[in-house]
Amino acid sequence: xxxxxxxxASVGGSGIIATELGKLxxxxxxxxHVFSAExxxxxxxxxxxxxxxxxxxPAYPLFREPQYLLSLANKxxxxxxxxxxxxxxxxYAIPHATAAYLARQVLLANPATRAPKVVTTxxxxxxxxxxxxxxxxxxxxxxxxxxxxxxxxxxxLKADTRTNLGITxxxxxxxxxxxxxxxxxxxxxxxxxxLGLDGRRVLIHVSNFRPVKRPAAVIDVFAxxxxxxxxxLLMVGDGPExxxxxxxxxxxxVAADVQFLGIQEQVVSLLSLAxxxxxxxxxESFGLAALEAMACGVPxxxxxxxxxxxxxxxxxxxxxxxxxxxxxxxxxxxxILTDDDLRARLSDAARRTADGQFCDGKVVPEYERCYxxxxxxx
Ligand code: GMT
Numbered sequence: 001x002x003x004x005x006x007x008x009a010s011v012g013g014s015g016i017i018a019t020e021l022g023k024l025x026x027x028x029x030x031x032x033h034v035f036s037a038e039x040x041x042x043x044x045x046x047x048x049x050x051x052x053x054x055x056x057x058p059a060y061p062l063f064r065e066p067q068y069l070l071s072l073a074n075k076x077x078x079x080x081x082x083x084x085x086x087x088x089x090x091x092y093a094i095p096h097a098t099a100a101y102l103a104r105q106v107l108l109a110n111p112a113t114r115a116p117k118v119v120t121t122x123x124x125x126x127x128x129x130x131x132x133x134x135x136x137x138x139x140x141x142x143x144x145x146x147x148x149x150x151x152x153x154x155x156x157l158k159a160d161t162r163t164n165l166g167i168t169x170x171x172x173x174x175x176x177x178x179x180x181x182x183x184x185x186x187x188x189x190x191x192x193x194x195l196g197l198d199g200r201r202v203l204i205h206v207s208n209f210r211p212v213k214r215p216a217a218v219i220d221v222f223a224x225x226x227x228x229x230x231x232x233l234l235m236v237g238d239g240p241e242x243x244x245x246x247x248x249x250x251x252x253x254v255a256a257d258v259q260f261l262g263i264q265e266q267v268v269s270l271l272s273l274a275x276x277x278x279x280x281x282x283x284e285s286f287g288l289a290a291l292e293a294m295a296c297g298v299p300x301x302x303x304x305x306x307x308x309x310x311x312x313x314x315x316x317x318x319x320x321x322x323x324x325x326x327x328x329x330x331x332x333x334x335x336i337l338t339d340d341d342l343r344a345r346l347s348d349a350a351r352r353t354a355d356g357q358f359c360d361g362k363v364v365p366e367y368e369r370c371y372x373x374x375x376x377x378x
Pocket of ligand 1: 128210
């Protein structure tokens, strides 16, 4: 199949899944074109069958803002004239579902070109935060319902899509995935010592530090743990809440034991040092960062929100708590860090969960089957 993938390139789960899917589809013999404003973070090496198209948004004095939606749809139409698409796959509804719809309408109107089918994958905040906002709602709901196939990354997000946007069309739940060969525990010799972690337990948090992730709450959890356990917290990522998290660490007197490592493209070496992954989000349709940690054998302590319980099973591969129960999260971290048997049991279960349900080899064929159904008009 010739597939066009429309996605955000910035650090974020939807862009990561879109890019990894593109690479794996190309490896399975499909022709894949990835469209984004900049090269996606995980698209680094040349790969046969995979090309990247940068969406330029030329400035003009009359425009107060870049015209990304128009440029993206136009770019898709332009590329389609060279390599006609069987299918466009929009990741994150705003505005990718709309751009895919628009591009398809343009191609449909031209008898010399083939009109592609459209699949939209909903990732989370496109539905739970932005999609329901009256500023976007009607167009987002329309664009999604015009797609030939709709997928969500969890059952929870499917329910939110029905409730928030009133979408009644069939929705397939296709969970997020990891490359299980790549995401596995493998400690880089000497790294633990270089980070000053010898003899210490290690907590880790990885995110884009947006308000929904509540990184300052991760610091609160850590400060409570740190009172009893010699431990270090690795904070990986960057975003608008970083300054608040740094401030909170100073305020609680734990700054010396928190390392803010900024954006790291490869987190396996860091996850491989960790004993527990902390996720205090107020909303999380899936929690890809938690899954990446679990694949590296790191148990997760998280808020019981959205699709997180579909990934993290309480007392099996981590612990779940009410979003406001930071003391409970700290108590669970303390248990994991101080009970070697429990930690080993949860760690094995975390890896088994990733292996059993969320490996690329299992999930990517689900997308292929979805494409085939859509192309067959089923
Ligand atoms: O978490 C974010 O704010 C980024 C966002 C994205 O689209 O990049 O993440 C959402 O999609 C990820 C991939 O499907 C999910 O793993 C995240 O849970 C989801 N984030 C939220 O629902 C807050």
